[in-house]
Amino acid sequence: xxxxxxxxxxxxxxxxxxxxxxxxxxxxxxxxxxxxxxxxxxxxxxxxxxxxxxxxxxxxxxxxxxxxxxxx
Numbered sequence: 001x002x003x004x005x006x007x008x009x010x011x012x013x014x015x016x017x018x019x020x021x022x023x024x025x026x027x028x029x030x031x032x033x034x035x036x037x038x039x040x041x042x043x044x045x046x047x048x049x050x051x052x053x054x055x056x057x058x059x060x061x062x063x064x065x066x067x068x069x070x071x072x
Contacts, residue, residue, distance in 0.1 A: 008068040016057035027051035
């Protein structure tokens with residue numbers, strides 16, 4: 001099972017309508033690395049979270065990306 005952080009991030013990406021290749025380009029990483037992060041095969045760094053938070057269509061903040069609220 002994926003950690004809550006990644007579930008929330010994947011949900012934000014899906015809701016944005018952007019593709020992984022678009023997001024990878026916007027944050028300056030390879031799409032393969034982004035895919036590994038989203039599948040818990042590589043770490044989500046604070047720097048990456050900061051860059052993701054700047055993508056308005058994701059409608060998130062660095063804080064929410066790194067520390068999402070737990071589902072109740």
